[in-house]
Amino acid sequence: MLSAAELLQELLIRARVLDETETVKLSNAYKRVLAQGLTSFVSVPPLDNTAMDGYAVRSRDCRQPDSKLRVTQRIAAGQVGEPLGHGEAARIFTGAPIPPCADAVVMQEDTSLEGDAVTIYKVPHPGDNIRRAGEDIRPGTDVLTPGARLKGAELGLAASIGCTEAKVVRRLRVAMFSTGDELAEPGVPLGAGQIYNSNRATLAGLLTGLGVEVIDLGVVKDTFEATRIALEKAAGRADVVMTTGGVSVGEEDHVKAALETLGRVDIWKVAMKPGKPVVYGRIGEADFIGLPGNPVSAFATFCLFARPFLLKRMGASQVLYRAFPVRAAFDWPRPGTRREFLRGHMVAGVDGAAEVRIYPNQGSGVLTSAVWGDGFVDIAVGQTVLRGEWVRFIPFTEVLE
Numbered sequence: 001m002l003s004a005a006e007l008l009q010e011l012l013i014r015a016r017v018l019d020e021t022e023t024v025k026l027s028n029a030y031k032r033v034l035a036q037g038l039t040s041f042v043s044v045p046p047l048d049n050t051a052m053d054g055y056a057v058r059s060r061d062c063r064q065p066d067s068k069l070r071v072t073q074r075i076a077a078g079q080v081g082e083p084l085g086h087g088e089a090a091r092i093f094t095g096a097p098i099p100p101c102a103d104a105v106v107m108q109e110d111t112s113l114e115g116d117a118v119t120i121y122k123v124p125h126p127g128d129n130i131r132r133a134g135e136d137i138r139p140g141t142d143v144l145t146p147g148a149r150l151k152g153a154e155l156g157l158a159a160s161i162g163c164t165e166a167k168v169v170r171r172l173r174v175a176m177f178s179t180g181d182e183l184a185e186p187g188v189p190l191g192a193g194q195i196y197n198s199n200r201a202t203l204a205g206l207l208t209g210l211g212v213e214v215i216d217l218g219v220v221k222d223t224f225e226a227t228r229i230a231l232e233k234a235a236g237r238a239d240v241v242m243t244t245g246g247v248s249v250g251e252e253d254h255v256k257a258a259l260e261t262l263g264r265v266d267i268w269k270v271a272m273k274p275g276k277p278v279v280y281g282r283i284g285e286a287d288f289i290g291l292p293g294n295p296v297s298a299f300a301t302f303c304l305f306a307r308p309f310l311l312k313r314m315g316a317s318q319v320l321y322r323a324f325p326v327r328a329a330f331d332w333p334r335p336g337t338r339r340e341f342l343r344g345h346m347v348a349g350v351d352g353a354a355e356v357r358i359y360p361n362q363g364s365g366v367l368t369s370a371v372w373g374d375g376f377v378d379i380a381v382g383q384t385v386l387r388g389e390w391v392r393f394i395p396f397t398e399v400l401e
Contacts, residue, residue: 001269001276003381004339008305010267011280012319014287015312018239020170026158029150031211031401032168033315038144040161043134048098049077052129055111056081056090056102059124067120071113075099089118098130105129137161147317149211169315175238176203177217177230179246179255180293185219198367199244199298203291206302207242209401210310222246228258235262235283240313242306245293255279255290263288271381273338274364275301287313294364300341300376303399321398323378325390327355332385339381343373344393356393375399 002010021035050056061069069089075081081090081099090099098105104124112119137143143157144150150158150166158166183197184190197219207214215238220230227246234241246255256279259265263283270278274297279290289306291298304321311319329347344356356377359369375395385391 001271002267004270004272004304007267007270007272007278008308011305011309012312014266014280015309016287017315018169018172018313021167022170023165023167025165026155026163029155029158029166029168030152032150032166032171034144034146034148034150034166035169035315036167037142037146037148038158038161038163038166040137040141040143041139042137042161043139044137044160045131045133045135047133049095049131050092050098050105050129051094051131052105052107053093054105054107054109054129055118055120056084056092056099056105057120057124058084058086058088058101059104059126059128061087062104062106062120062124065121065123067123068117069120071116071118073099089120103127103130145317147315149311149316149318172212172240172310172314173215173238174207174212174240174242174310175215175217175234176200176207176242176244177234178203178219178244178293179222179227180219181222183219183245198295199291199293202295202299202367203242203244203302206299206307206400207310210307210314212310212314222254224254224258227254228261231255231258231262231283231288235286235288238286240287240289240310241283242289242291244291244298246290259283259288259290270301270305271338272300272304273336273340274362275341276338278305292364295367296343296370297364299367299370303396304341304376304394307399321394323392323394323398326377326393327353328377328385328387328389328391329355329357330385331387332358332379332383335382335384336379337381340379341376341394342379343369344375344377345372346374346393356391 072088073081074091075096076093077095080097083100084102103126106120106124110122178200182194184194186196220226259281265281267280275292277292278301281288291301308319343359349355375393378392
């Protein structure tokens with residue numbers, strides 16, 4: 001049985017980066033991974049402009065408080081002003097180009113206007129409230145490198161240098177299905193001994209959030225032959241096959257056995273809680289990841305292990321999550337033999353500092369804990385915790401999307 005750290009390491013070793021690329025419009029590139037970096041051929045901003053609404057002035061005309069200047073022009077964003085003469089000011093609005101001869105902008109809060117004369121209460125200095133041409137990006141700057149995932153900020157950065165398209169890695173295809181005769185789809189009355197299939201919705205949502213192409217094959221009956229056929233079909237259509245349930249050692253758990261007849265099993269079981277049964281293997285050129293059937297176990301193992309694996313397969317350069325020290329607002333007196341990932345919720349302590357509470361029921365079937373929580377509290381093997389001690393916290397923002 002591998003430790004959680006060993007499982008992650010072994011999965012990343014086996015993650016083969018896709019080598020197929022395509023060029024897409026920037027508007028269709030959300031969450032795609034850059035195959036080719038983006039270099040700017042322009043300055044951003046392209047010219048000196050004002051960071052504030054106010055008045056563009058020549059600072060040498062305002063060396064004393066309460067200087068009065070004549071307002072000779074009005075410059076809005078997208079307009080170009082005329083040169084300022086001695087004793088003149090220009091009414092200017094955020095983002096507008098600085099007119100020739102002006103070297104400062106005085107915020108409107110530090111002025112008053114009467115007719116066409118403005119009084120400057122605060123003595124300006126050269127450069128005040130001016131954003132210089134190229135202060136963000138200069139021509140020749142590599143603004144985004146291969147492996148970058150294009151989310152909101154990255155798309156905005158690409159647009160700021162005039163890009164209309166990007167060369168990206170081909171979208172990863174992931175086929176998924178659930179196993180279990182006890183599973184019923186939402187909207188269908190429950191039969192005797194049945195439960196609603198939450199894992200299908202959870203896994204589909206997590207995969208969609210990553211930006212992969214999801215191939216949903218539904219629910220497969222708990223038989224060896226049905227499982228084998230489903231795996232073979234999925235492997236023929238996808239780069240990665242993912243399942244939930246059927247990876248334990250019960251008589252009705254057929255995934256591992258079926259996988260062994262079609263390909264190979266490289267990894268089975270991880271010493272963590274929740275989520276002990278995790279399978280990795282290969283079916284031809286397709287990778288296989290089998291997640292546990294318990295809802296929280298499936299959620300946790302996807303976030304902590306499958307997600308980094310899939311990101312690397314997608315060509316992303318940043319695949320690992322970050323953890324942060326947070327003060328515990330709970331006691332954990334029982335040392336465990338497996339690494340535990342508790343669902344925790346951040347709150348402000350009595351002194352205003354951040355601390356983390358844990359959900360009172362940490363059972364692997366209590367999906368409520370994953371919605372209530374903000375992240376995982378990472379408890380090492382044999383670790384105990386007293387209230388007020390520091391613990392390792394992995395925010396859900398680090399392991400989702």
